[in-house]
Structure formats: C-alpha cells, structure tokens
Amino acid sequence: MTFSIGELSKRAGVKVPTIRYYEREGLIEEPVRTGGNQRRYSISDLERLSFLRHCRDLGLPMNAIRELIDLSQHPDRPCGDANRIATEQLSAVRARIAHLRQLETELERIVLSCSGDHAVADCNVLKAFADHAMCQGEH
Amino acid sequence: MTFSIGELSKRAGVKVPTIRYYEREGLIEEPVRTGGNQRRYSISDLERLSFLRHCRDLGLPMNAIRELIDLSQHPDRPCGDANRIATEQLSAVRARIAHLRQLETELERIVLSCSGDHAVADCNVLKAFADHAMCQGEH
DNA sequence: TCTTGAACCTCTAGTCACTAGAGGGATTAG
DNA sequence: CTAATCCCTCTAGTGACTAGAGGTTCAAGA
Numbered sequence: 001m002t003f004s005i006g007e008l009s010k011r012a013g014v015k016v017p018t019i020r021y022y023e024r025e026g027l028i029e030e031p032v033r034t035g036g037n038q039r040r041y042s043i044s045d046l047e048r049l050s051f052l053r054h055c056r057d058l059g060l061p062m063n064a065i066r067e068l069i070d071l072s073q074h075p076d077r078p079c080g081d082a083n084r085i086a087t088e089q090l091s092a093v094r095a096r097i098a099h100l101r102q103l104e105t106e107l108e109r110i111v112l113s114c115s116g117d118h119a120v121a122d123c124n125v126l127k128a129f130a131d132h133a134m135c136q137g138e139h
Numbered sequence: 140m141t142f143s144i145g146e147l148s149k150r151a152g153v154k155v156p157t158i159r160y161y162e163r164e165g166l167i168e169e170p171v172r173t174g175g176n177q178r179r180y181s182i183s184d185l186e187r188l189s190f191l192r193h194c195r196d197l198g199l200p201m202n203a204i205r206e207l208i209d210l211s212q213h214p215d216r217p218c219g220d221a222n223r224i225a226t227e228q229l230s231a232v233r234a235r236i237a238h239l240r241q242l243e244t245e246l247e248r249i250v251l252s253c254s255g256d257h258a259v260a261d262c263n264v265l266k267a268f269a270d271h272a273m274c275q276g277e278h
Numbered sequence: 279t280c281t282t283g284a285a286c287c288t289c290t291a292g293t294c295a296c297t298a299g300a301g302g303g304a305t306t307a308g
Numbered sequence: 309c310t311a312a313t314c315c316c317t318c319t320a321g322t323g324a325c326t327a328g329a330g331g332t333t334c335a336a337g338a
Contacts, residue, residue, distance in 0.1 A: 004305090006314065016315085021296060036304045038315055051269040058268070059242050062295075072265050079262035083253045086264050090246040093239055100236045103198050107229040114222045123218035125225050126211055129197070130190040143334090145285060155286090160325060175333045177286055201324075 002032070002040040012049040019049065027052060027062075027069065060089055106135050141171075141179040151188040158188065166191060166201075166208065199228055245274050 009016045022028045028048055031039045048069075055065045064085050071082055106128075113124035120126060128134050148155045161167045167187055170178045187208075194204045203224050210221055245267075252263035267273050 004314075015297085017297065018295085020317095025295090034304080036315085037317095038304065047269065050271075054271050055268050056295095057271070058245060059239075060268075068265065068268060076258055078258060079253060079264065082262050082264040083250065086246060086250045086253070086268075090243065090250055093243050093246060097236060097239045097243065100198075100232055100239065104229065104232050104236065106197060107225060107232060111222065111225045111229055114218060114225070118218055119214065120210055120216050120218045120221065121214035123221050125218065125221040126207065129194050129199075129207060129225075130186065132189075132193050132196070143285075154326085156326065157324085159288095164324090173333080175286085176288095177333065195324095 002042055005039045005041070008041045008046060008049065011046055012053055014049055014053050022049070022052065027066065058089070059093060060085075064089060141181055144178045144180070147180045147185060147188065150185055151192055153188055153192050161188070161191065166205065197228070198232060199224075203228060 003011075005016050005019055008014075009019060012019075014022075019028070023030060028045065031041050031045055034040055051072075052065060052069075055068065060068075067085055068082060071077065071079075110125055110128040113128060142150075144155050144158055147153075148158060151158075153161075158167070162169060167184065170180050170184055173179055190211075191204060191208075194207065199207075206224055207221060210216065210218075249264055249267040252267060
C-alpha cells in the first residue's frame with residue numbers, strides 16, 4: 001500500500017513542495033518511484049514526516065530535528081541525548097516567553113499613553129517608539 | 140556636527156552593513172557624502188535610526204515600522220493609526236505568548252517522561268515527538 | 279608633508295525554511 | 309481516448325540581514 005506525494009501531503013499536513021524540500025535536505029529518505037518517475041510513499045515514510053512536522057510545530061530548530069532523526073535510527077543508543085535536546089528546547093521556549101512578556105508590558109504602556117484623538121506631532125506612541133529611555137526595563 | 144557610519148553604528152547600536160541595508164530599503168534617508176563619497180550623518184539621522192532600532196527590539200514587523208515612519212513625516216495627521224499599530228502589535232505579542240505557553244506545557248511533559256538512562260528504542264521523548272495524539276492540547 | 283592603518287566604499291552571494299512559477303510529463307476517471 | 313488533475317525538475321524569490329572580495333578615503337602621528 002503506497003501513496004503519492006499529494007496523498008502524503010494531505011495525511012501528514014505538510015505541503016507538497018515542502019516534502020520535496022525535506023528530501024533534498026536529507027531529512028526524509030528518497031522514496032521509490034513509479035515507471036513514470038513519480039514518488040510513492042509507505043506508511044513508515046508517513047510516520048517519519050509526521051515526526052518532523054510535529055517537531056516543527058513544537059518549535060524545534062531544524063538542526064535539533066536532524067539530531068533526533070539521527071538518534072532514532074540508532075535504537076540501541078542511550079536516550080540521554082534525546083532528553084537533552086528536549087530540555088534545551090524547553091529553556092529556549094521559556095526564555096522567549098520571558099522576553100515577550102517584557103514586550104507586552106512596554107506595548108501596554110505605549111497603547112495606554114495615547115487617546116488616539118490628537119495629532120501625530122505630539123503622540124506618545126511615536127515618542128515611546130522613538131526612545132528606549134522611556135521604557136521601564138530591558139527588552 | 141556630523142559623524143561617519145561607524146560612529147552612527149556605535150551610537151545607535153546598529154551594525155554598519157545593516158545601516159546601509161536600511162538605506163537601500165528606503166527606511167532611512169540617504170545622507171550627505173564627503174568629497175570622497177563617504178556618508179556623513181546628523182543628529183536627526185541618529186534619532187531616526189534609533190527609532191527604527193527600538194521598534195525592531197519591540198518586535199514590530201518591518202511593514203509596521205514603515206507605516207510609523209511614514210506617519211511621523213506627516214505630523215499634522217491624527218494619531219489614531221499609530222495607536223492602531225501599537226494595539227495590533229500588542230495582540231500579536233499576546234498570541235505568541237499563548238502559543239509558547241502551550242509548547243512549554245508539552246515540552247515539560249515530554250522531558251518528565253524520560254529518565255535519560257535507557258535506550259532510544261523505547262524512549263518516551265522520541266515517542267512524544269513522533270505523535271501529536273499524545274499531546275494534551277493544540278499547538 | 280608623508281605614511282600607515284583603520285575605516286570606508288560597492289557589489290555579489292549566502293543564510294533559513296520554505297514558497298512561487300515556468301514548462302512539461304504521468305496518471306486516472308469517465 | 310480524452311480531459312482533468314496530478315506530478316516532475318529547475319530556477320528564483322522571500323525577509324532581514326550577514327559575510328566577503330577588492331578597492332578607496334580618512335585621520336593621526338612622524
């Protein structure tokens with residue numbers, strides 16, 4: 001039971017050109033071809049692509065995903081590395097959240113400083129965007 | 140009182156090639172030149188570049204910044220647009236925070252599921268990365 | 279005034295993770 | 309058999325820069 005690239009695309013939720021791109025980049029294996037040179041995929045190809053997709057959705061960078069794929073092809077290795085990658089990613093996500101929260105605070109302050117019914121010339125929004133010194137903290 | 144691109148770079152905290160890039164893109168004005176074709180900047184150039192930089196630091200996308208710069212060059216216009224841009228950006232930041240929080244939850248779960256001292260073959264980290272159905276929510 | 283070395287100039291190409299389009303061939307349903 | 313839909317490769321474009329080559333100008337010290 002095999003399926004075309006369009007089928008795979010639908011099932012995995014990854015666009016067709018993106019699948020071909022992943023193949024060029026060596027992130028998925030080259031599939032078998034029909035006599036007419038079209039790609040035909042199996043269930044295991046679908047699983048691998050879904051893995052890739054899910055990692056991307058979780059925000060993992062491509063090189064982390066490469067490591068994980070590499071790892072999954074050596075099932076006898078200890079899994080400490082997989083855990084390390086996940087842990088690193090967790091810290092990265094937390095750092096990004098912290099940063100965005102600071103931005104949120106600044107933007108709230110900027111929005112509140114402006115009633116919206118006066119001229120640009122003395123608009124606090126523009127002033128705030130111009131001058132970091134008006135901010136309460138770093139960002 | 141004018142200064143070179145290197146001076147401007149230091150004062151605004153924007154790298155030299157980036158300044159030239161902004162000029163090409165029309166985000167800052169073309170400065171005057173010396174007889175030997177080198178750029179010379181004024182204080183108002185510095186202000187504009189600092190504005191740009193601060194907006195980028197706050198995470199505004201380039202086209203929003205373009206709008207704001209456009210706006211600041213027409214000081215007689217009402218400032219509702221500036222306020223709208225800031226408000227939109229605030230919602231965007233909040234949406235990103237919400238998304239990242241979901242990722243944080245998933246990654247926490249994934250990390251906790253793994254002791255790190257067994258083989259990859261039955262590693263919960265890899266299983267979790269492979270299968271979205273194991274997730275508690277959307278992301 | 280001359281020299282030296284840092285800073286400057288333009289131009290092209292590379293980055294990442296795709297996406298879009300051209301121009302043409304394969305497959306499949308009716 | 310035909311028409312519609314899918315598929316193929318290849319090139320180039322995206323955003324927001326960054327890196328490098330190869331050459332010129334500037335400012336400070338001797």
